[in-house]
Amino acid sequence: MIRAKDAVKAVGQAVIDNKVFLTELDQAIGDGDHGINMARGFERVFEKIDALQDDTDFSTVLKTVGMALISSVGGAAGPLYGTAFLRAAGACKDKTEIDVVTAKTMLDAAIKGIQDRGKAQKGEKTMLDALIPASEAMGKSLADGKDSRACLSAAVQAAADGVEYTKTIIATKGRASYLGERSIGHQDPGATSSTIMLEAVCKVLK
Amino acid sequence: MKKIINDPESVVEEMLHGMAVSQPQYVTKLEGFNVMVRTTQKKGKVALVSGGGSGHEPSHGGYVGKGMLDAAVAGAVFTSPTPDQIYEAIKAVDTGAGVLLIIKNYTGDVMNFEMAAEMAEADGITVEKVVTQDDVAVENSTWTTGRRGIAGTVLVHKIAGAKAEMGASLTEVKQTAENVIANERSMGMAILPCTVPAAGKPSFILADDEMEIGMGIHGEPGTHREKIQTADGIAQQLVDKILAEGIYHSGDEVAVMVNGLGATPLMELYIVSGKVQAILQEKGIQMVKTYVGNYMTSLEMAGCSVTLLKLDAELKNLLLAPADTPAFVQY
Numbered sequence: 361m362i363r364a365k366d367a368v369k370a371v372g373q374a375v376i377d378n379k380v381f382l383t384e385l386d387q388a389i390g391d392g393d394h395g396i397n398m399a400r401g402f403e404r405v406f407e408k409i410d411a412l413q414d415d416t417d418f419s420t421v422l423k424t425v426g427m428a429l430i431s432s433v434g435g436a437a438g439p440l441y442g443t444a445f446l447r448a449a450g451a452c453k454d455k456t457e458i459d460v461v462t463a464k465t466m467l468d469a470a471i472k473g474i475q476d477r478g479k480a481q482k483g484e485k486t487m488l489d490a491l492i493p494a495s496e497a498m499g500k501s502l503a504d505g506k507d508s509r510a511c512l513s514a515a516v517q518a519a520a521d522g523v524e525y526t527k528t529i530i531a532t533k534g535r536a537s538y539l540g541e542r543s544i545g546h547q548d549p550g551a552t553s554s555t556i557m558l559e560a561v562c563k564v565l566k
Numbered sequence: 567m568k569k570i571i572n573d574p575e576s577v578v579e580e581m582l583h584g585m586a587v588s589q590p591q592y593v594t595k596l597e598g599f600n601v602m603v604r605t606t607q608k609k610g611k612v613a614l615v616s617g618g619g620s621g622h623e624p625s626h627g628g629y630v631g632k633g634m635l636d637a638a639v640a641g642a643v644f645t646s647p648t649p650d651q652i653y654e655a656i657k658a659v660d661t662g663a664g665v666l667l668i669i670k671n672y673t674g675d676v677m678n679f680e681m682a683a684e685m686a687e688a689d690g691i692t693v694e695k696v697v698t699q700d701d702v703a704v705e706n707s708t709w710t711t712g713r714r715g716i717a718g719t720v721l722v723h724k725i726a727g728a729k730a731e732m733g734a735s736l737t738e739v740k741q742t743a744e745n746v747i748a749n750e751r752s753m754g755m756a757i758l759p760c761t762v763p764a765a766g767k768p769s770f771i772l773a774d775d776e777m778e779i780g781m782g783i784h785g786e787p788g789t790h791r792e793k794i795q796t797a798d799g800i801a802q803q804l805v806d807k808i809l810a811e812g813i814y815h816s817g818d819e820v821a822v823m824v825n826g827l828g829a830t831p832l833m834e835l836y837i838v839s840g841k842v843q844a845i846l847q848e849k850g851i852q853m854v855k856t857y858v859g860n861y862m863t864s865l866e867m868a869g870c871s872v873t874l875l876k877l878d879a880e881l882k883n884l885l886l887a888p889a890d891t892p893a894f895v896q897y
Binding site: 383387390391392393396397400430431432433434435436437438439440477478533534535537538539540542 | 619641642643644645646647648649650651672673674677678681703704705711714762764765769770782784785786787
């Protein structure tokens with residue numbers, strides 16, 4: 361059985377490993393701190409979840425992650441990812457095990473949280489351009505009767521494609537929107553960090 | 567990277583500590599939080615809270631004091647502070663008359679301050695907010711995040727602060743702040759980049775003979791790059807862009823701010839200011855008051871911004887009112 365703490369550790373480690381990469385992407389079209397802020401956030405997350413029992417349920421662990429990110433990341437990513445984790449926590453209350461159907465419900469709740477907080481839609485060069493296609497691909501695989509591994513792989517692939525897609529569009533939300541057409545050609549740091557996290561969690565769930 | 571620091575991870579905490587022990591008559595650091603509050607609070611007054619990423623010093627902690635802010639919240643360098651920190655600042659300075667949040671228009675700042683406002687409102691504190699957006703380098707449209715808040719934010723602190731100090735209600739203070747925001751515009755440029763301590767390298771590179779027009783105060787790209795011009799040429803370009811807004815006319819009274827981004831000598835700022843005065847004079851615009859100095863910086867970025875604020879009788883009166891803070895003293 362997969363433990364929530366292990367899943368979060370995998371996600372956090374992936375973010376920390378990509379600190380420099382994410383910061384460099386942000387320097388090109390933002391204010392150059394995305395990797396630094398996210399790494400700082402997950403270091404705080406690790407401190408908080410280390411204090412929890414090893415077998416703590418998903419909902420409690422994810423709520424802890426959300427609160428830790430909100431109080432340590434700052435910028436736009438803090439409230440957005442913090443809200444996403446809190447909503448995902450709310451979507452898996454009382455669940456002892458996370459199957460693909462629950463995982464999709466959690467992902468959808470997280471997406472809704474990001475939209476409520478950031479008032480963005482798909483196609484604005486944000487983290488939603490990775491997450492919404494991932495959810496859609498997961499839903500399609502489920503409907504086609506694919507097994508859980510295939511569903512998770514489809515989600516990760518769709519998110520990665522979403523990151524590629526962000527290179528082709530103009531940013532209309534966040535700091536990159538100041539660039540207008542000059543944001544074309546650059547991949548969105550938020551979509552990238554979303555994909556890195558999704559990839560890490562899917563690897564654990566598989 | 568070459569900086570006078572101890573550890574890139576603790577620059578903000580160490581700065582605030584240094585400020586608190588150096589200026590105890592003005593500011594006190596809230597224990598456990600990156601928040602500077604007025605040492606002598608005035609009971610029953612509307613409290614003004616601002617803040618944002620660090621690296622813009624003296625913004626915003628330098629403006630905590632009589633006639634300006636009641637608290638300033640400091641985020642990591644160039645990163646909005648988190649809601650819990652802002653919430654503590656609001657709680658610390660509310661004396662029952664309500665709190666006005668002065669937020670620079672950046673996606674993260676607006677979100678974090680809004681979350682904090684929701685938390686404070688749940689406690690029964692009345693919170694209002696204004697969002698500064700004076701940077702004309704960014705086109706305002708429904709398709710973008712909107713214009714950025716830059717040096718003009720300091721004039722909002724000054725004028726709304728004076729209004730609050732005179733005993734106005736939260737609604738009145740907010741209205742005055744909105745009035746400043748509606749009548750001020752800024753435009754900046756840079757010739758050298760800055761380095762965020764935790765990043766370790768410059769956030770952009772400009773060639774020796776290049777300048778970037780419209781550069782943001784976090785190193786966000788501006789409108790375009792071009793070959794560097796003389797101070798007069800730069801001043802002309804910045805003022806032209808502001809005047810193109812069409813809100814400053816012959817006969818108007820204005821306040822002017824020629825702001826340095828951190829590494830620009832006062833010598834250069836005064837040369838720019840001289841040309842700004844000449845251009846405005848020629849247009850028949852009356853300069854009531856000019857501020858020249860480092861008010862809203864971007865670490866050690868070299869460059870400057872020009873801000874114009876159109877004054878009516880009330881704004882003029884409030885602008886000229888006394889203020890006594892670590893970085894802004896006026897009798």
